[in-house]
Amino acid sequence: MLTRLEVDGFKNLLGLKVDFGPFTCIAGENGTGKSNVFDVIQFLSLLSSRSLIEAASEVRGTDRERSGDPRELFWNGFGPEERRMGFAAEMIVPKVVEDDFGREAEATSTYLRYELELGFQSPTKADKIGRLTLLRESLRHINLGDAPIGSASTTARRTSATPS
Template sequence: MLSTVAVHGYRSLRDIVLPLSRLTVLTGANGTGKSSVYRALRLLSDCGRGEIVAALAREGGLQSALWAGTGTKKRTVELKLGYAADDFGYLVDLGLPQMAGIDSKFHRDPEIKREVVFAGPVPRPNTTLVRRTGPLAQACADTGRGFDDLTRALPTYHSVLAEFAHPGQSPELAAVRDRLRGWRFYDGFRVDVGAPARRAGVGTRSPVLADDGHNLAAAVQTILEAGFEDLPAAVAEAFDGATVATSVSDGYFDVELHQPGVLRPLRSAELSDGTLRFLLWATALCSPQPPSLMVLNEPETSLHPDLARPLAGLVRAAAERTQVFVVTHSARLLEFLGADAAVLELVKESGQTLVAGQGLLDAPAWHWGSR
């Protein structure tokens, strides 16, 4: 389980360290930085796939993603992300190249300045297992004294996780890479007329709902055949005793919602926006193959307030199988999550995102080190 997430220099997150629990809820007013925390977690996950540089480029480049507030004279361009967990932790430090090459047009591409894989709750020299500085990557020697070179020519746009995470040779790198790759993000779902979830599709066993919901029917059937009772129970609670099922025609799967008093089931194309959106969230949360971390961004959006209770029940049930991080505006959802959730409220002071009530002695221990 993750215990800490740390971000430095990303948008309004000048320097923030978040404690994580089994179920963590991030709340706060509009503009306080909740979306920045969500995006920072996605960037961390991109490190596991070796896509961090491309992900930043899609955000407009490193310069557009950096902290742009006042109160610092530091001129070093740096964006730092990291986490600590109950096995290994990881941090990455990104900046701009000092020399991209003669006549190169990639001089504004971010490059990886440092990476550290460590054991324990805090990155420190004596807990470091793998370290990377520029093109030099090293692993802790088998003797426990010093470091052995992995390479002296690692491209600064490649992560050490993507290049050297071989389970047999570097199990700690493989563990970090697989953890990051396995994080699952759901940031709302399309429910318009042309939404992927409204179309019948070829069905194969699907223990994970796609982030666009295109395999909704197959994922629902997988859950039902696995014997998970949370989904049928949540649908019955949300829609007055309704039941969810699937139909199959020539290998194409579609969702059916059977409602008391209605002579025929409603298919996905006929469902109301709110009903379809609830089914998508419920299916995502009932996955028979839970990730190490599931991140939900404002799951209450466009749902009727009466659906907050069954939605909260699904979130609590998911948190019994995996670690869940929820970003929400909804006081009603927060109320129904109750004591099961560790609540972090964000506030903004002088353009900087802070955790309300978190003093220097309250924040989890964290140490970035230096380049």
């Protein structure tokens, strides 16, 4: 179960931090990034079984289609030399899992934090397209008492609409 998501530099998501509970509703005006939150979750999920470039090519681009151009995943306010995206996902995983060989295994920790930072290297004379680069990746356990689980709090902007 995903309990927290942090995103910076993915499409229009800058400094987003959301805590998820057992039931979380994402609502807001058109064009505010609701679908992009789900695109991030899809992208991180795809990375568990696909290469970086394959996962990037399967996520919707800015034109709402799958373009295969990883540059479309980066916030477009960065200069050409500054393209970076950062992600963190906290999750609770089952105690009993299946390993890569199909065998049952017992997890030593069930509350995990995954962090990922990606960049885009500008094209060079030899590489006219440029390339998506892995800048940093980590997976670590979290002590269960150190983070709110099931909290309704979020540091993402909230708006409320009242009927007219």
